[in-house]
Amino acid sequence: MTLNSHFGVICLYKLIYIKRLNGGIMRKISKLILALSFVVSVTSSAFAVTVASWGGAYTDSQKQGYGDPTAAALGVDINWVDYSGGLSEIKAQKEAGAITWDIIDVFAFDTINGCDEGLFVKFDFDKDFPAAPDGTPASEDFFAPMPSECAVGNILYSWNYAFDTRAFDGKEPKTIKDFFNTKKFPGKRAIYKSALTNLEIALAADGVNMGKGGEFLYKKLEEEGGVDRAMNKIKELCTDPNGGCVFWSAGAQPPELLVAGEVVMATGWNGRFFNAEVGEGAPIKQVWHGQGLDYEYFALVKGGPDEANAKKALAMMTNTEMLAGSAKYIAYAPYRLSSLDIIKANEPWYKDGKTEMMPQMPTSPQNTKKYFLVDPFYWADNGTEIGEKWEAMKAGL
Amino acid sequence: MSSETKQILTTDGIPLEVSLKKAEKKNKIKAFLLVAPLLLFLFITYVFPIGEMFTRSVDDRMVTNMLPKTFKAMEKWDGKELPPEEVFVGFYSDFKVLVENQTQGKLGQRLNKEKNGFNSITKKLMRQIKRNKIDESQSIKEQIMKVHKRWRDVEYWQAIKRTAPPYTMAKYLKGMDMYFAADGSIAQVDEDRRIHRILWLRTLEIALFVTIFCFLMGYPIAHLLATLPMKYSNLLMICVLLPFWTSLLVRTASWMILLQQQGIVNDFFVLIGLVADNNRPEMMYNKVGTYVAMTQILLPFMVLPLYSVMKTISPSLMRAGKSLGGTPFVAFWKVYFPLTIPGIGAGCLLVFILAIGYYITPALVGGASGTLISNQIAYHMKSTLDWSFASAMGLMLLSGVLVIYWIYNKLVGVDNIKLG
Numbered sequence: 001m002t003l004n005s006h007f008g009v010i011c012l013y014k015l016i017y018i019k020r021l022n023g024g025i026m027r028k029i030s031k032l033i034l035a036l037s038f039v040v041s042v043t044s045s046a047f048a049v050t051v052a053s054w055g056g057a058y059t060d061s062q063k064q065g066y067g068d069p070t071a072a073a074l075g076v077d078i079n080w081v082d083y084s085g086g087l088s089e090i091k092a093q094k095e096a097g098a099i100t101w102d103i104i105d106v107f108a109f110d111t112i113n114g115c116d117e118g119l120f121v122k123f124d125f126d127k128d129f130p131a132a133p134d135g136t137p138a139s140e141d142f143f144a145p146m147p148s149e150c151a152v153g154n155i156l157y158s159w160n161y162a163f164d165t166r167a168f169d170g171k172e173p174k175t176i177k178d179f180f181n182t183k184k185f186p187g188k189r190a191i192y193k194s195a196l197t198n199l200e201i202a203l204a205a206d207g208v209n210m211g212k213g214g215e216f217l218y219k220k221l222e223e224e225g226g227v228d229r230a231m232n233k234i235k236e237l238c239t240d241p242n243g244g245c246v247f248w249s250a251g252a253q254p255p256e257l258l259v260a261g262e263v264v265m266a267t268g269w270n271g272r273f274f275n276a277e278v279g280e281g282a283p284i285k286q287v288w289h290g291q292g293l294d295y296e297y298f299a300l301v302k303g304g305p306d307e308a309n310a311k312k313a314l315a316m317m318t319n320t321e322m323l324a325g326s327a328k329y330i331a332y333a334p335y336r337l338s339s340l341d342i343i344k345a346n347e348p349w350y351k352d353g354k355t356e357m358m359p360q361m362p363t364s365p366q367n368t369k370k371y372f373l374v375d376p377f378y379w380a381d382n383g384t385e386i387g388e389k390w391e392a393m394k395a396g397l
Numbered sequence: 398m399s400s401e402t403k404q405i406l407t408t409d410g411i412p413l414e415v416s417l418k419k420a421e422k423k424n425k426i427k428a429f430l431l432v433a434p435l436l437l438f439l440f441i442t443y444v445f446p447i448g449e450m451f452t453r454s455v456d457d458r459m460v461t462n463m464l465p466k467t468f469k470a471m472e473k474w475d476g477k478e479l480p481p482e483e484v485f486v487g488f489y490s491d492f493k494v495l496v497e498n499q500t501q502g503k504l505g506q507r508l509n510k511e512k513n514g515f516n517s518i519t520k521k522l523m524r525q526i527k528r529n530k531i532d533e534s535q536s537i538k539e540q541i542m543k544v545h546k547r548w549r550d551v552e553y554w555q556a557i558k559r560t561a562p563p564y565t566m567a568k569y570l571k572g573m574d575m576y577f578a579a580d581g582s583i584a585q586v587d588e589d590r591r592i593h594r595i596l597w598l599r600t601l602e603i604a605l606f607v608t609i610f611c612f613l614m615g616y617p618i619a620h621l622l623a624t625l626p627m628k629y630s631n632l633l634m635i636c637v638l639l640p641f642w643t644s645l646l647v648r649t650a651s652w653m654i655l656l657q658q659q660g661i662v663n664d665f666f667v668l669i670g671l672v673a674d675n676n677r678p679e680m681m682y683n684k685v686g687t688y689v690a691m692t693q694i695l696l697p698f699m700v701l702p703l704y705s706v707m708k709t710i711s712p713s714l715m716r717a718g719k720s721l722g723g724t725p726f727v728a729f730w731k732v733y734f735p736l737t738i739p740g741i742g743a744g745c746l747l748v749f750i751l752a753i754g755y756y757i758t759p760a761l762v763g764g765a766s767g768t769l770i771s772n773q774i775a776y777h778m779k780s781t782l783d784w785s786f787a788s789a790m791g792l793m794l795l796s797g798v799l800v801i802y803w804i805y806n807k808l809v810g811v812d813n814i815k816l817g
Contacts, residue, residue: 086779112516113782116502193760193767228589238765246682247767249760261659377517384781385513391592394765395599 048077049310051298052089053105055082057275057330062105062154065326066317074316076309087114090301094119102310104299108376109383111151111297120150121300121307128152128311130319132338141320141336143363144295147376151297152318153335155326158270158362159197159292159374162254162277162284167264176290176370179265180205180233182243187264189237190257193247195390196379197267197292200372202233204290214292214372221378227386231393238397245397258284274331274360278350288367294374295335324349331360340364447795454568454789460560463504464491468561476579480554485538488557489531492519496526510783512556518545555579568789593773593790600770601797603687603759604752610692611748612741615699619740622700623707641697649758652690656680656762682764690762695751699744706740742809750798770794 051067053059059080071078081101083089087110093099106114114120123129129138129152139145142153163173163185173185179201191198200217204210206229208220220226238245246263248254254268255276270291276282298318304310316322323334324342328351334340340361343349349357358364405413461468466487474480495501505519522544525531531540542549559567559577570576570583574591578584585591618637622630640648655661663677672678680686710733718728756771770790777787805811 084779087782088779088784091782109780113506116506117782118499118502245765247764260654260657262657381509381516382513384510384783385590387776388590388592391768392589392595394768395592395595397765 047306048079049102049306049313050079050081050100050304051103051105052081052083052101054085058271058332061326061329061332064329066322069325070313070316070322074309074313076306076313078313086110087117087119090114090119091117094303099301099304101301102304102306103314104301105154106151106297106299108147108151108295108297108374109380111146111148111299112376112380114299115148115150119299119302121302121311122149123152123300125152129315132320132336134338136338138336141338143333143335143337144373146297147295150299152299152314154296154298154318154323155332155335156293156295156362157332158288158367158371159192159267159294160270160273160286160288160290160362161265161267162258162273162286163265164258164261164263165283165285166261172285173265173287174289175287176201177205178287179267179290180237182237182240185264186242188244188246188262190246190248190254190263190266190268191234192267193249195231195386196383197294197374198234198390199227199230199386200292200374201267201290202230204370204372206230206233210290210370210372214375217372218375218378221382227389231389235393235397247394255282255284258282270360270362271331278331278355278360288362289370291362291367291371292374293362293368293371295376296332327357327361331357331362333361333363447792450788450792453785454792455564455566456785457560457565457567458563460504460507461563463495463500464488464557464560466491467557471558471561474558476555476558477551479549479551482536482538484554485541489537489541492522493526496523506782508556508560510781510786511560512553514547515553515556518547518553521545522548568786569793571786572790572793593770596768596770596773597797599766599768600753603684603691603769604749604755606688607691607695607752608745608749610688611695611699612745614692615696615703615744616737616741618696619700619703619707622704623710624712637697637700640693645694645757648694649690649761652686652693653681653762656686656689657682681762682767684763684766686762686764687759687767690758691752691755694758695748698747698751702743702747703737703740706737706743710736738809742805746802746805749801753794753798 051062053062059082063080067078067080083104085107087106090099090101090104093101111120115122123146125139125142125146126137131137132141143156144153146153161176161179164187165172167187168185171184173179173181178185179189199221200214203217203220203226204214209216211217211219221230234245237243246257248257248266248268251269251272254266255272257263258266259276259282270286273284273286277284277286298314300307300310300314318335320336320338321342323336324339326332327334327339327343328349334343340358340363343357343361347356347358348354350360359366361367407413407416464487467484468487470483470487471480474484492501492504495504501519501523505516508515508519522541525544531537547553558579567577572593574586574593575583576586618633622633622637624630625633653660657663658677658679658681660681662680663672666672667674667677680689714732714736715728718732719725723731754771756769756775759767759769760772761767771794774787774790774794777783777790802811
């Protein structure tokens with residue numbers, strides 16, 4: 001989700017150089033050119049494991065939480081490189097025959113696509129990953145089953161919302177319905193620029209029973225007229241003279257918009273809200289009712305430069321203690337249930353030494369009274385068509 | 398004999414004509430070798446990529462090769478109602494091979510781009526086949542239709558049929574919100590999904606207006622730059638160039654801070670009593686924000702070509718115009734302005750072409766109207782991995798630019814472009 005203006009250009013060039021042209025010579029030439037351009041990075045990372053992740057505070061938490069400890073324990077260097085998401089870069093590397101990344105931090109959606117495209121290594125979870133300290137096998141220690149055989153869970157984050165505590169004279173929005181209630185809570189809202197999670201909260205606010213983990217929401221969306229109903233709810237909010245919408249695209253925007261007073265409520269990622277609220281003392285407060293739990297995964301690249309070491313490092317980075325380590329630096333929940341026990345036993349767990357982390361975890365009981373699990377299969381299936389409808393709806397605002 | 402005497406020989410006895418040709422040939426080769434790196438560079442970075450993009454945008458051989466029996470059986474199917482048993486049998490045997498080779502995921506992905514929903518139903522079918530749940534002695538059609546309700550939906554089978562030709566222009570049609578219907582005619586997509594035409598028009602509109610604004614603001618600045626004494630014009634030049642050297646994102650973010658409702662500009666308006674505190678105008682997260690931010694960002698691309706042309710216009714020409722009886726305006730309009738047209742052409746083309754491919758700035762400051770066609774291209778490059786559709790839209794954008802270039806050439810003439 002980060003911004004990279006030149007990304008399109010780079011991709012275009014990669015797309016250009018590579019890939020089957022009918023003649024063999026052209027193909028060899030283009031491969032050679034690309035291979036040459038990758039040579040520098042390949043040689044520099046020949047004896048290290050390279051992990052591509054999103055950068056910023058998140059990568060810092062990964063590096064400090066489990067990257068560096070794992071590197072020290074295994075005696076293997078672990079390099080972190082930033083990327084802007086999506087599979088196009090690794091696809092290009094693979095087609096050029098010069099893969100430089102060993103491990104990638106990806107969305108559920110991407111692990112499914114990457115697995116289908118044959119980019120990633122398939123796992124046998126109980127064999128490839130260590131059991132919890134109490135002996136529970138890895139596959140049962142995960143918060144939820146993996147969306148594909150190529151993914152190993154890393155963190156869970158939340159699409160929740162936060163409000164400006166100065167905006168409503170002591171009144172506090174408490175539910176997802178309040179987010180859409182412009183009578184009681186007038187003011188502009190910031191919502192994510194694309195349909196993902198917006199349709200879910202719109203239906204929940206429109207009175208659809210979410211069901212456990214949001215299963216009813218997706219059933220409703222699959223039904224005739226379900227998507228339209230959700231879109232109408234959003235449209236209503238955005239055209240309401242007491243409401244109105246600002247669309248955010250970068251994760252840093254929602255807390256900024258709230259602090260600047262541009263909007264009174266904003267959906268966003270809980271880690272960003274936490275950093276603003278606890279880290280910087282911003283006058284905002286998070287609401288967990290109706291939150292969408294989403295996942296972040298690691299995938300092991302097939303034929304990466306150092307696959308054997310990468311596999312070892314991955315197994316260690318995602319074990320119970322290591323995953324708990326990252327929660328010291330950021331408010332995202334470790335994917336392993338047993339990691340939460342470590343946090344609970346050692347509160348206050350946050351790096352400042354005084355903030356308790358359990359109430360900040362998207363998976364903690366008081367935060368999961370009403371929630372939905374973002375369904376990667378639904379979005380893998382329907383994402384493009386809904387995206388078109390969504391843009392058409394936005395164009396009519 | 399006579400011909401021999403006519404032939405002029407060089408000192409070493411070779412006919413002059415031959416010798417000259419030889420020398421010229423050497424020169425020609427030398428000249429060619431000098432430009433060869435450039436030609437090669439152009440070929441690698443321009444001709445080859447565009448060719449590759451084009452191949453990619455029309456090449457659909459993957460499905461054709463994956464489902465040969467299906468398409469053979471489909472030849473007899475009229476595409477109106479659910480296909481007969483043979484089509485299902487053909488599809489089943491093709492699909493089984495894919496499952497054995499573990500390549501059915503690629504098919505699911507490809508078909509999902511044709512019609513959303515294929516991803517999960519091909520996965521479901523794959524699982525049924527892996528568990529040997531399909532009994533080949535019974536009706537395959539009945540069994541496949543039981544796997545998921547979408548397999549009973551004729552639209553999905555029509556979508557498969559659409560992917561039969563190895564080469565197709567379907568991606569270009571999709572870029573115009575159209576598709577090949579079951580009977581081969583061209584049809585429009587559902588009204589609530591016609592997004593690309595909106596985006597094309599919006600992209601053109603924004604690029605056009607940004608070019609106009611840049612011209613209106615850039616022309617006087619360039620004129621000042623060209624006519625002021627050196628010590629002031631240098632300072633002004635730095636003012637033009639300084640933002641040019643600043644990161645795009647920084648400039649975009651600065652505009653957000655300035656123009657938002659609780660931003661500095663609005664605070665100032667409230668302070669001087671121009672607007673009421675509870676009625677601040679919206680200058681951000683709409684088209685106004687896009688125009689302001691993009692105009693500022695692209696302004697140097699207008700100013701610099703204009704400046705370089707204006708610098709060469711002698712100030713005595715204007716004086717002559719005035720002394721011959723023209724008012725300042727007439728002198729400007731009849732003498733100065735026509736001389737600056739090459740700069741205007743270069744600046745406008747440059748700004749327009751850059752603006753048409755912009756997407757980060759509009760996405761950040763444009764609010765609901767911030768999605769442009771290049772956002773869509775990036776989305777298909779990065780998220781859906783539909784590179785053939787991205788290529789098709791990229792080429793459509795390119796041909797749009799070429800058309801504008803052609804119109805410009807007809808109106809003004811390309812020889813009249815001057816970058817310096």
